[in-house]
Each structure stands twice: as structure tokens, then as C-alpha cells.
Amino acid sequence: MVEIKSDASLDAMREAGRVVADALAAARDAAAVGVTLQALDEAARAVLTAAGASSPFLGYQPSFAPTPFPAVICASVNDAVVHGIPDGYRLRDGDLVSIDCGAELDGWTGDAAISFTVGTPRPEDVRLITATRQALEDGIAAATVGNRLGDIAHAVSRVARRAACGMPEDFGGHGIGRRMHEDPHVPNFGRPGRGFPLRHGLTLAIEPMLMSGGRNSYRTDPDGWTLRTTDGSRAAHFEHTIAITADGPRILTLP
Known part of the structure; x- marks a missing residue:
């Protein structure tokens, strides 16, 4: 069932979105060569706690996952596409982090993601990061009353094709x-x-995931969560x- 939100509800969701933006900024600011992914999770967790917010990630267990998710962020490095579990891995010069x-x-809930390089x-x-950000921007631009999800x-997908990138076919965005x-x-x-059809009050999380190799296939790590090219x-x-x-x-979810 698709729920259409009132304008007051949209304002409330905006407050949750501010917290998400601040948590992402804290995680990115903490990212540096030698810093663990767990430290990025701790930085984001501190923002949520200070705002009186909780994490929809922590303890989440969809049907495909063998265990509940153990963190407040997904931290995916290099060939990891999404759902990476923050652990003791120490960031290296040139790592690509999502x-x-x-x-x-x-x-109310907010959800957002960013990608950046360390060092x-x-x-x-x-080029990959630029294309993925452009895919999001173009997707948002198409999200107007009278248009459709297609x-x-x-x-x-048009941006991904132009950039000769692949995307995991089974994953995408969602209502929220x-x-x-x-x-x-x-x-x-x-x-x-x-x-x-797109209507006033419909709320969506739009999330392109581009893979530079041009393929749409992926594999899942033994942890049951991390998707890799x-x-x-x-x-x-x-x-x-x-x-x-x-x-x-x-x-x-803008800052």
C-alpha cells in the first residue's frame, strides 16, 4: 500500500532528513587514511544520539539477511556496492567509500547515501562518483507530479548507460x-x-548504484549482507x- 503524506508530515520527515545529512557528514569528516570503518559508524551514531533519533539500520533483518544488521551505517569500500558492515578495516589511500x-x-524516517574517496x-x-551523483540528480529531476516511476x-539508467556502468538489477530505491x-x-x-503515477505527497528514496565494470551482476559476501561486483x-x-x-x-535529506 502506498501512503500519500500530508504537508505537515513532509515537514516532519525533513527533520529526520536533517539528522541523516548530519550523520553522513560526520562519517565523512571522520574518514581518513588509517581510520577504521567502525570509527565512521561511531561518528554517525553520536549524531543520531545527540538528536534523539534512532537508527532504522541497527537490528534490521530483511528476508535475504541471515543476521540482523549490526551498525547504524552501511560502509562499502571499493568493489563493495552496498550493505557493507563497518568493521576494523582501516582506510587506505585511494579507497572509494560509500x-x-x-x-x-x-x-518518521530519512535515508540517504554518499560516496567519496579517501586520500x-x-x-x-x-568519474564514477560524478556519474552516480548525476544519475541521482537526473532521477530527482524526473520526480515530478504527472510523471511515473518509469x-x-x-x-x-540513461546516465549509467552513458557512463558505460552497470547497476545491480535487483536493487533500487523505495517508498519511505x-x-x-x-x-x-x-x-x-x-x-x-x-x-x-507520481502524486503530491508521495515520498521516495531514490538510490542509483553504479558499477564501473559495466556489468549488472554482483555477488554476496559470506556475511550475507555485503554486495560486491x-x-x-x-x-x-x-x-x-x-x-x-x-x-x-x-x-x-539535504544538510
């Missing part, structure tokens, strides 16, 4: 509101003019929670 984070505040960036990683999906994952599913592949190529991930409004898309 951080996904959510927050629950006063009954000296590789030119090919800069228009968002087409906008995202009282819970982190709500209807509808927001695919990253689709045809324009198809799918669920099958060819070892690098991946990037960006996400925003947005609201469809009569005035255009409203990004709820």
Missing part, C-alpha cells in the same frame, strides 16, 4: 515514511511513462529521500 545512513525521529583519488573513481528509472522501506519499489531500470570493479552509491510536490521535487 556510506548509507538512516534516522528515525518522532515517528588521493583515482581519476576513474572521480520516468525516474529511465533517467537513472513511517518505515524505512515502504511501497512502492523504485527501480533503477525502466521505461518512461510506465509504472506508478563480480569482476572486482569499483562501485559508487548516492541516495536522497525526496517528496513529490506540486512545486517540484523536495529533497528531505
Whole structure:
């Protein structure tokens, strides 16, 4: 069931989105050569605690996962696409890091992700990050009243094709509101003019995940969570929670 939110609810979701943005900024600020992924999780966790928010990630266990997720962020490095578990890995010069984070505040949820490099960036990683951010921006631009989910999906996949990047076909964005994952599913592949119609008050998490090797296939680590490219190529991930409004898309997880 797809829930359409009131304007007051959108304002409440914006407050949860601010917390997500602050947590992501804290994790990124903590990222440096020699710093562990656990330290990034601790930085984000401190922001959530200070804001009186909780994590929709911590303890989350969807049907595909063998164990509950143990952290407040997903930290995916280099060939990890999404769902990386923060552990004792120490960041190295040139690592490409994707951080996904959510927050629950006063009954509403926000969800967003960023990708960045640590230390000296590789030119090919800069291109990948730029393309993934552009895919998100184009997807958001297509999120207007009167369009359909297929228009968002087409906008995202068009950027991926231009950049000769792959995307995991089974994963995409989602509806969001009282819970982190709500209807509808927001695919990253689709045809324009198809799918669920976009209406004022519909809230979505749009999240392109681009893989530089050009393939759409991935594998899952033994931890049951981390998705990796099958060819070892690098991946990037960006996400925003947005609201469809009569005035255009409203990004709820901006700083």
C-alpha cells in the first residue's frame, strides 16, 4: 500500500532528513587514511544520539539477511556496492567509500547515501562518483507530479548507460515514511511513462548504484549482507529521500 503524506508530515520527515545529512557528514569528516570503518559508524551514531533519533539500520533483518544488521551505517569500500558492515578495516589511500545512513525521529524516517574517496583519488573513481551523483540528480529531476516511476528509472539508467556502468538489477530505491522501506519499489531500470503515477505527497528514496565494470551482476559476501561486483570493479552509491510536490521535487535529506 502506498501512503500519500500530508504537508505537515513532509515537514516532519525533513527533520529526520536533517539528522541523516548530519550523520553522513560526520562519517565523512571522520574518514581518513588509517581510520577504521567502525570509527565512521561511531561518528554517525553520536549524531543520531545527540538528536534523539534512532537508527532504522541497527537490528534490521530483511528476508535475504541471515543476521540482523549490526551498525547504524552501511560502509562499502571499493568493489563493495552496498550493505557493507563497518568493521576494523582501516582506510587506505585511494579507497572509494560509500556510506548509507538512516534516522528515525518522532515517528518518521530519512535515508540517504554518499560516496567519496579517501586520500588521493583515482581519476576513474572521480568519474564514477560524478556519474552516480548525476544519475541521482537526473532521477530527482524526473520526480515530478504527472510523471511515473518509469520516468525516474529511465533517467537513472540513461546516465549509467552513458557512463558505460552497470547497476545491480535487483536493487533500487523505495517508498519511505513511517518505515524505512515502504511501497512502492523504485527501480533503477525502466521505461518512461510506465509504472506508478507520481502524486503530491508521495515520498521516495531514490538510490542509483553504479558499477564501473559495466556489468549488472554482483555477488554476496559470506556475511550475507555485503554486495560486491563480480569482476572486482569499483562501485559508487548516492541516495536522497525526496517528496513529490506540486512545486517540484523536495529533497528531505539535504544538510
